[in-house]
Amino acid sequence: MNNNNNTTHTRMVKRKRKRKLRKRALFILIPVLIAFLGILSYGTYLYTKADSVLSNSYEDDGRDKSDLREEKVDPSSDNVSVLILGVDENDHRENSGNSRTDTIMLATLNIKDKSVKLVSIPRDTYVYIPEVGYETKINHAHAYGGPHATIETVESLLDIPVDYYVRVNFHAFVDVVDSLNGITVEVPYEFRESNSMDKRDAIHLLAGEQVLDGEEALALARTRKLDNDIQRGKRQQDIIKAIVNKAVSVNSILKYDNIIDAIGENLATNMSFGEMKSFISYGTSGSGIDIESLTLEGYDYQPAGTYYWQLDEVALTETKTLLKDHLEVKGDLINSTVDNDNVNQNAAEAQNESAHPY
Helix, strand or coil: CCCHHHHHHHHHHHHHHHHHHHHHHHHHHHHHHHCCCCHHHHHHHHHHHHHHHCCCCCCCHHHHHHHHCCCCCCCCCCCEEEEEEEEECCCCCCCCCCCCCEEEEEEEEEEEEEEEEEEEECCCCEEEEEECCEEEHHHHHHHHHHHHHHHHHHHHHHHHCEEEEEEEEEHHHHHHHHHCCCCCEEEEECEEECCCCCCCCCCCCCCCCEEEHHHHHHHHHHCCCCCHHHHHHHHHHHHHHHHHHCCCHHHHHHHHHHHHHHCCEEEEEEECHHHHHHHHHHHHHCCCCCEEEEEEEEEECCCCCCCCCECHHHHHHHHHHHHHHHHHCCCCCCCCCCCHHHHHHHHHHHHHHHHCCC
């Protein structure tokens, strides 16, 4: 009898232990499940909000595709290029719609390698602008004809198709960095710079690696008091990398709501929301985003007292080849050549800086 009682007691203890284990497992699973559902709900919310906000940023540039493409591209399956334009537009400047570009970068994206080549084009680069028919600083193209004129100019310069463009003003830049609680970058030297509202020497930074807020990051991106446009372009590339790397990190997931708000009113693009979603794979490939920075080599050129950045033709040809290989496009895509006589005839007009719109 005692043996039977002991057996029964043992079974009852085991059942109680199993029930306790089930309860403990349940208590562990419940918060995990709630967290999962919360993330799923948050993701659905973000998707809906992004669709609404970013769709409002779309503007039709009148092109179904680049003139240098035979067929329209699909970023989910094709290599594409994106022109990034940073414009210094402020309400107090009253220059909305006719501003010059303060930042010009072209990104080529290879879908197979999930790699990006980011080339910075100095704003004083001396180039032919098809919109007006003569050579002048590339940052004037946007003032003459907006993104369309800038796209034509970059395609003429680099002989590769520009499929998409993204135009942001300084307010978006500041707000995005602030929404990420700052970014960590290397400040090369001590300097003072104006802020986004043009308040003189409002930003003071010391040399060294540090976390910068939006206004400080903008000051670092804009200044060229102690170096030149080439170094400035490299700093801008480093800042963009810092923003991208932090934005795709796990710790930034809950900040996406603020990022979307920051971008919303300050972004214009010819990409649909569906096309934007295709670029997510570049940030979720498992090894981070592989971004290679490039610059356009050249030298100072100052005819008639006006400063330009004159490109080195040999280095430019090498850059063209590199970008074409990355996009996997071949041959000379620009069929028409510039009428040099017409360029020379209008060169004098380009020298008159007061005639250029601001």
